Amino acid sequence: MSKYEFRPTRPHPAWIETPQEQWESWTWQLQNRITKLDDFKRISQVDSQFQVDLEDIARTQTDFDFAITPYYFSLIEMANSNCPIRKQAIPSSLENKKLDFELIDFPKEESMMPVPGLTHRYPDRAMLYTTHHCAVYCRFCTRKRKVSDASTALRSQQISQAVDYIRSTKQIREVILSGGDIFSLSNDALGELLDKVRSIEHVEIIRLGTRNLVTLPFRVTDQLVSIVKQFHPIYVHTHFNHPVECSLEAQQACLKLRRAGIQVNNHTVMLKGINDKVETLRELNQRLLLMGVQPYYIYHCDLTYGTSHFRTKISDDLGILRSLREKFDWSKDSSLPHYMVDTPGGGKIELF
Ligand code: SF4
Known part of the structure; x- marks a missing residue:
């Protein structure tokens, strides 16, 4: 037997009341994505473990929007500021740093x-x-x-x-x-x-x-x-x-x-x-x-x-x-x- 288990994802407390059928609906997930600062604010009010620097996100000067499905957000380890899911999905003002050799269209597509x-x-x-x-x-x-x-x-x-x-x-x-x-x-x-x-x-x-x-x-x-x-x-x-x-x-x-x-x-x-x-x-x-x-x-x-x-x-x-x-x-x-x-x-x- 494999030592690796595949566990079901527990919805974050912000969506704990969501009926399973909706939770598993991809259209519901898309309609309920986190796309605004206020969404983060609402979540941190529900879950004190989720600490997020709203000012830092607001400082992120980019045309690249943010969006996170409730499912993917629920994979975040809330008390861990270095959580690998958090880092991939939540904007950071570090994105403002642009180096000389970095390109807008790097692969020249x-x-x-x-x-x-x-x-x-x-x-x-x-x-x-x-x-x-x-x-x-x-x-x-x-x-x-x-x-x-x-x-x-x-x-x-x-x-x-x-x-x-x-x-x-x-x-x-x-x-x-x-x-x-x-x-x-x-x-x-x-x-x-x-x-x-x-x-x-x-x-x-x-x-x-x-x-x-x-x-x-x-x-x-x-x-x-x-x-x-x-x-x-x-x-x-x-x-x-x-x-x-x-x-x-x-x-x-x-x-x-x-x-x-x-x-x-x-x-x-x-x-x-x-x-x-x-x-x-x-x-x-x-x-x-x-x-x-x-x-x-x-x-x-x-x-x-x-x-x-x-x-x-x-x-x-x-x-x-x-x-x-x-x-x-x-x-x-x-x-x-x-x-x-x-x-x-x-x-x-x-x-x-
Ligand atoms: S890496 Fe792929 S899935 Fe992620 S934002 Fe870019 S195109 Fe979309």
């Missing part, structure tokens, strides 16, 4: 767009950003230049233009549907888009980029799975960063996809003070495997503006990965994910 909203960097692969909405806005987001800003999301005419580009570009054999978060689309919109992309003869593989498995696992309904599974071969790429995120609800969401034959791969970002420890990564990897998720990539945090407080050193990351390999006898062909570094506009390089 915008300059590689033959049509709006579609990055075509590698000949055989294209990435389409359909929505700039996410259930939770992760404070380290690489695309915070546009994510959370609904006005920058693609209009249906632009999505058609992007699909036409893919259709007329025969070397594209893999399409990544991302955002924001692709599972932010309604079931109908997602089904329609998948139908269009799958009808293109030269597109072999479709990948879906979503963090809903982590921040809103209730989004993975039977209906959603029945839509996605019509479009095999299709892969889901998600983004667990810490073992605390591997709850029973997250496990159930991942297993639902796996039972429908949908491979789920995980990308982790190394984040200072959050997951940059051998034991943390070891437990995360083990939990992912138990959830049926393949640990796929570990990324060095991009040089995106206002994220220096999250960034580790590459040499430290490599040291952690070496220790994992030595201490736990992880060889190249086991579950040790590849360590990748994004270069400004030059794509990814594998360092480990």
Whole structure:
């Protein structure tokens, strides 16, 4: 029997009266997200353990909104100001610090767009950003230049233009549907888009980029799975960063996809003070495997503006990965994910 348990998430006292049916409704979760300072104020009145510096949040000068689902907020260890979930989700004025070498569009995605909203960097692969909405806005987001800003999301005419580009570009054999978060689309919109992309003869593989498995696992309904599974071969790429995120609800969401034959791969970002420890990564990897998720990539945090407080050193990351390999006898062909570094506009390089 595994030493790792997957426990149900107890709703935070602010939502303790919420009927279970509502709590497990993804639409209820979205409607009840924490999006304003007053929401934090209300929660700290209900729970004296939750201490938050409202002035610090108010000082955070960014166009990148904040939003936290009640589910993801309930994962926070309230009395711990260094809680890894808190750090990923609650804004901090440290985001105001912008270093000279940090960039607004670090991967230069915008300059590689033959049509709006579609990055075509590698000949055989294209990435389409359909929505700039996410259930939770992760404070380290690489695309915070546009994510959370609904006005920058693609209009249906632009999505058609992007699909036409893919259709007329025969070397594209893999399409990544991302955002924001692709599972932010309604079931109908997602089904329609998948139908269009799958009808293109030269597109072999479709990948879906979503963090809903982590921040809103209730989004993975039977209906959603029945839509996605019509479009095999299709892969889901998600983004667990810490073992605390591997709850029973997250496990159930991942297993639902796996039972429908949908491979789920995980990308982790190394984040200072959050997951940059051998034991943390070891437990995360083990939990992912138990959830049926393949640990796929570990990324060095991009040089995106206002994220220096999250960034580790590459040499430290490599040291952690070496220790994992030595201490736990992880060889190249086991579950040790590849360590990748994004270069400004030059794509990814594998360092480990
Ligand atoms: S889910 Fe992804 S795109 Fe959305 S805020 Fe988090 S990292 Fe950014």
